[in-house]
Amino acid sequence: MVFGDPGEHRAYQNLVKAYQEKHEGAKVELIHIPSQADYRRRLGTDFAAGVPADVVLINYRRYAEFAARGVVEPLGPYLAKSTILKEADFYREAIEPFKYNGELYGIPQNLSSLVVFYNKKLFNEAGVPLPSNDWTWDEFLSAAKKLTRDTNDDGKPDLYGLGTEISLQRLIPFVWQAGAEIVDDPDKPTGLNHGDPNFRRAVQWMIDLRKIHQVIPSAVEEESEDSETRFQNGRTAMFLNSRRGVPTYREIKDFDWDVAPLPRDKEAVGILHADAYFMPKPAKNKDAIWKFIEFANSKEGQTIVAASGRTVPSLREVAESPAFLDPTQKPANSRVFLDTLPIMRAVPVNRNWVDMEGTATEELESGVYQGLSADEVIASLKRRTDGVLAK
Amino acid sequence: MKLARRDRDLLAYLAPLCIGLFLLYIGPAFASLALAFTHYDALSAPRWAGLENFQALPTDAVFLKAIGNTFWFLGIALPLKLILACALAMWLHRPRPFTGPTRAAIFLPSVIPDPAFALVVLWIFNPLYGPLNLILQQLGIQAPMWLADPVAAPWVFVILSLFQIGELFVVLMVARMEISGELYENAQLSGAGMWRQFVHVTLPILAPWLFMLGARDMMMSFQSTFSFAQIMTQGDPYYATMFIGLMIYEEAFDRFRFGLGSAMMVVTFLMCVLVLGAVRLGMKRWRYQVEI
Numbered sequence: 284m285v286f287g288d289p290g291e292h293r294a295y296q297n298l299v300k301a302y303q304e305k306h307e308g309a310k311v312e313l314i315h316i317p318s319q320a321d322y323r324r325r326l327g328t329d330f331a332a333g334v335p336a337d338v339v340l341i342n343y344r345r346y347a348e349f350a351a352r353g354v355v356e357p358l359g360p361y362l363a364k365s366t367i368l369k370e371a372d373f374y375r376e377a378i379e380p381f382k383y384n385g386e387l388y389g390i391p392q393n394l395s396s397l398v399v400f401y402n403k404k405l406f407n408e409a410g411v412p413l414p415s416n417d418w419t420w421d422e423f424l425s426a427a428k429k430l431t432r433d434t435n436d437d438g439k440p441d442l443y444g445l446g447t448e449i450s451l452q453r454l455i456p457f458v459w460q461a462g463a464e465i466v467d468d469p470d471k472p473t474g475l476n477h478g479d480p481n482f483r484r485a486v487q488w489m490i491d492l493r494k495i496h497q498v499i500p501s502a503v504e505e506e507s508e509d510s511e512t513r514f515q516n517g518r519t520a521m522f523l524n525s526r527r528g529v530p531t532y533r534e535i536k537d538f539d540w541d542v543a544p545l546p547r548d549k550e551a552v553g554i555l556h557a558d559a560y561f562m563p564k565p566a567k568n569k570d571a572i573w574k575f576i577e578f579a580n581s582k583e584g585q586t587i588v589a590a591s592g593r594t595v596p597s598l599r600e601v602a603e604s605p606a607f608l609d610p611t612q613k614p615a616n617s618r619v620f621l622d623t624l625p626i627m628r629a630v631p632v633n634r635n636w637v638d639m640e641g642t643a644t645e646e647l648e649s650g651v652y653q654g655l656s657a658d659e660v661i662a663s664l665k666r667r668t669d670g671v672l673a674k
Numbered sequence: 675m676k677l678a679r680r681d682r683d684l685l686a687y688l689a690p691l692c693i694g695l696f697l698l699y700i701g702p703a704f705a706s707l708a709l710a711f712t713h714y715d716a717l718s719a720p721r722w723a724g725l726e727n728f729q730a731l732p733t734d735a736v737f738l739k740a741i742g743n744t745f746w747f748l749g750i751a752l753p754l755k756l757i758l759a760c761a762l763a764m765w766l767h768r769p770r771p772f773t774g775p776t777r778a779a780i781f782l783p784s785v786i787p788d789p790a791f792a793l794v795v796l797w798i799f800n801p802l803y804g805p806l807n808l809i810l811q812q813l814g815i816q817a818p819m820w821l822a823d824p825v826a827a828p829w830v831f832v833i834l835s836l837f838q839i840g841e842l843f844v845v846l847m848v849a850r851m852e853i854s855g856e857l858y859e860n861a862q863l864s865g866a867g868m869w870r871q872f873v874h875v876t877l878p879i880l881a882p883w884l885f886m887l888g889a890r891d892m893m894m895s896f897q898s899t900f901s902f903a904q905i906m907t908q909g910d911p912y913y914a915t916m917f918i919g920l921m922i923y924e925e926a927f928d929r930f931r932f933g934l935g936s937a938m939m940v941v942t943f944l945m946c947v948l949v950l951g952a953v954r955l956g957m958k959r960w961r962y963q964v965e966i
Contacts, residue, residue, distance in 0.1 A: 324927040331716035348930065352717035502911065506822035507802035638929050649912040667735075 284314040284336035286322040287593065290530025294591030301587055302578050311575060319345075323637070330354050335563035337572045338579075341389060343380040343557050347634045350383040356562040359387035361573050367581050377597035380629045381559050389559025390580050393594035395526035396553030396623045397456055397545055399423075400614075404538035405430055405442065405520040414543035416619070420460075420488065423546035427498035430520035444498040446510025446519040449489070449651045451643040452554070453523060456545055457485040459552040459628055466672065472631050473673035475643065477661045481549075487657040489647070494654040502652035525556040526620060529592035533613055542614040544623050555629040557597070595620045631672075639671040710936035720933065727937035737938060739913045740921040741945075747828060747917065748895050748949075751835045756888055759842035760880070764872070767850040777847075784840025788901040795834050796821075796906050821907055824914035830906075831899055831915065838898075842887050849883045850876065885957050889950055896942060918942050 285295050292315045299311045314336055316322045323345060329335040330349070341349070349355045362370055368390070370378060377394035381387055399414060406413055411429045415422075427444030434441050447453050455465050463481035466472035476482050492499050500510060500519075514522035515531070517538050522528075523545075532540060545553060560576045562569065578584045585596040586606040592613075596602040608617055630636065643664055650660035710727055712720035731737055762780055766773055783791065798806050799820040810817035818826035853876065861871045900919035903909060909916035909924075918938065926935030 320928065327716050327927060327930050348715075349717065352715065354717050503801045503819045503822040506819075507800050507804075641928075645912060648910075652911070 284316070284322075284326070284338070285340045286316050286319050287527070288317065288531055290533075290591055291527070291593045294530070294588045294593050297591075298579055298584055298587050301583065302575060305578070306574070309571075309575075330563065333565055335565060337562070337566045337568075338575055339561050339563060340392065340558050341561050343389075343391075343555070343559065343632065344630060344636050344640070346381070346389060346559070346561065347383060347632045347636065349561070350386075350388045351634050354564050355388055356564050356566070356569065357386045357388055358390055358562060358573075358576070361576075362387065362390065365577055367577050372599060373597050374599060374602070374624060376555060376624055376627055376629070377557050380555065380557060380632055383632060389561045390576055391557050391559040391597040392580060392585070392588065393526070393556075393558055394597050394624070394627075395556040395595045395620060396627050397453070397523055397525055397556070398542045398553075398619055398623075399521050399545060400514065400524055400528060400532065400540060400542055401521045402514065402517060402519070402538050402540050404517070409520075413541075414546075416544055416622070417551070418543070418546045420546050420548045424492075424496060424498070427492075427521065428496060431498045440497070441518065443500050443510075443513065443519045445492065445521045445523075446499060446514055447523040448510070449644070449648045451640045451647060454485060454489055454647060455630060456552055456554040457488055457548070458482050459554070460545070460548040460550050461485040461488070462549040466631055469631060471673075472633060474639070474669040474671060475664055477664050483657050483661055486647075486650075486660055490651050490655070490657055490660065493651050505652075526595050527556070527593060529614065533592055540613065541616045542619050543616065544619050551623075551626050553623040553627040555627050557629075633672050635672050635674050639668050642667050642671070706932075706936040706939055709933055710940045712933045714932040714936075715930040716932055717930065723933055727934045728941070730934065731937060731941060736913055736916060737921060740916045740918045741942075743828060743914070743916060744896065744899070744918040744942075747831060747835075747899060748892060751832045752888060752892055752895060754832065754836060755839050755842060755891065756884060758836055759839040759887075760846055760884070762839075762843050763846035763850055764876070767847050777843075780843050781840035783837040789905055791834070792902050792905040795830065795902070799830050821915075822911060824911045827907065827911060827914045831902060831917075834902065835895075835898070842891065845887060846880065846883060849880055853879055881957065881960075885953070889953065892949065892953075893946060896946060 285291075287295075295313055295315065299313050302311060303309050316325055319342065326335065326339060326341070326349075335354075346355070362368055370387075373391060374394055377391040378387065381389040381391055401414060403413065406426075409430050409432065411426050414426065418426075430442065430444035431440050432442045433439060458465050458476075458481070461481040461484045463479040463485065464476045465482075467474055467476050467478075477486075493501065500513070508516075510519055510522060511524070511528070513519040515535055517535075544551070560579060562572050562576065566572055579588075580598070582598060582601055585594070585598050585601040586604070588594050589596045589601060589606045596607055601607060602621055633639075646660060646663045646667060649655070650663070709720060711723055711725070713723045713726075714720035766777055766780075786794075798804050801807055801817070801819040801822050804820075807817040807820075818829075820830050821827050857875050858871055861875050866874065897919050899915075899917040900923065903915050903917050903920040904923070907915040909920055922935045922938045922942070925938060926932045
C-alpha cells in the first residue's frame, strides 16, 4: 500500500511489474491512496480491523505510533540476514530515523531534503542571478522581492517571488538555521523550543515573508490558487518542496526549472524527508513479504522508482548512479540533494509528533496570514502544543 | 404461536434490512457508547477510562468551537431552509407556467452526490477566479472572500445548504396539495386574505410536517456538513468551519483517539435530544394556542 501523486503511482506500478516478472507466480496487489492524511487514516482502520496490507509505506514522522504499539515487525533481524541488502549500503541519515528504541522497523526507500525549486525563465526576465549553492536568507529574500512583480499595473502582484505551504514542517529548517533546537529536549521532548530567541527569529522571518515583504501570496490568493499550482503555471518563481514534486514538475513544458539548496542563516541545515517500507505484524507469509521489501530496496528496485524522479535513493550506489543523476533529466542540479545530506537533520521520532505538528501548523498558518506578531504566534504555540509530545 | 404465511414472508423480506441495520448502525452506535468510556487507539485493546474523556471535553477549545459552529449553522440554516422550502411549496403546489421545470430545478441539487457538489461550490465561490465574485465585481458589489475569510466561510455552508431542500420542498408541496379546498373557501367567506389563510389554515395543518421535517433535518445537519467540510476546507480558516462531524472524524481516525471521539459523539447526541425535546415542547404550546 503506497501514497503519492499519479507520477509516483506509475513508479510503483513499474516496481510491482518488475518483481512479478522476476518471481514466477508471485502476485502483488498495489493499493494506491493519493493523500498522506487519508493514507494514515486508512492504515489506522486497517490495523484496527486486523487486516493491514502486507507491505506499507510510512513516513518517518508518522510511524512511531505503530512501532510503539508493536503492530509492525522489527526488520533489523531480516536486514542482518539478507544477502542482497546491507545496512552499510544505505545512507546513515536515512536508516537512523527508522530506529525506534534502538530497533530498526522500516527499510527506507528514499531520503530527500527540502529544496528551492525555481523557474529559470522568471529569474532571467527579472535579471536576478540564479541561486548559488551557498546563498543566505538575505540573498534569498532580495531575490524573492525582485521576482515579485506587478506586470499589468493594477497595483497587485501577478508574479510572486516565493510560494510555500505555511506549516511547522516548513518552519523547522529555518529554526535550525537560526541556531535553535526545534524541541525543548531532543532526547525526551515535551514540546516545541519556543522560548529560544532564535526560534522566535525564525517565526518572525516566516511571518515577515507575508506581512512586511509580501513575497508570498495572501490567504485569499492561496485559497484561489495554491502556490504549487502557481509555480507550475509559471507565476511563482520559487517554491519550497522536497524531491516528491519532481515527477509532476517534469510535465511542465513552458519553462526551464532547477533546484537550489535552502538559503542559510547562522548555519546551513536541511530537513530530512524519508519514507520506508514496513511489515505489519499480522501479515502471514513473512518471508515472501520480506522478499518484496528486499527487492524494492535492491539496486534494481530503487533504480526503477528513482527513474520516475520521485525519490532520492537511500542506497548510496543508486543515488550516485545515472538513475538519479541522469544529466538529461530535470532537475539538472540533482546533486543538491546529495550535497546537502551531511547537513540534513531529522525531527525527533515521537508518537505524538503528527498531532503536535497539525496543531502547530494551524497556529502558524493563522499567524502568517493574519499578520500576527511573532510573540502572539509563540504564545499560542505554547498554549496549544506544550506537553503534547510527552503524552 | 404460528405465524401466518404472509407474516413469515414479510419477515424474510425484512431480514436483510434488519441485519444490515443492526450490524452497520445499531451495533456500532452501542459500541461507540461503550468506547466513550475508554482510551482506545485502534492499535491495541481499549483501556477503561471512566469519565476522563468527558472531563477533557469542556477544556478542549477546538471542540467547543466545533459545537458553537455546529449550533450556529443549525440555528441559521434550518429556519432558512424550512422557510424557503415552504415558500416554494406554496408557490408551486398548483400548476402554473413552467411549474414542472421549476420543481425539477429545485429538487435536482439534492440528488447530486456531495463530493461533486462540493467541488462545484469550491469553483463557484473561488474568491478571485470564481464566477460568483466576478459577477459581484461587475455589479460593483464588494465581494466577500468566502472560504478564505473566517467570517464568510461558514456562510458558504449555509448558502449551499439552501440548495439542498429538494426533499423538504416535495414533502411540503404534497402536504399542501392534500389540504381540502373547502377550508380555503370557508376562510375566504369569513373575509380572510391570503396571509391570514396561510397563518390560520395552512400553517396549523402543515405544522406536524414542519416539525417532523425540521427534526429530521436537524439530526441530518449534524452530519451533512461533514463531507463538504472535509473536501472544501478541512475546518479552515482557523477552525471557522470545524463542525462537530469533522471534529469527531479527525479525533478518532486522524489522531487515533477513538475514545475521545466517541465521547464527543455521545455529547453531541445528548445535545441533539435536548434541542429536539425543547422544539417539541414549543410546538405543543403553539398548537394549543392556535387551537384556542
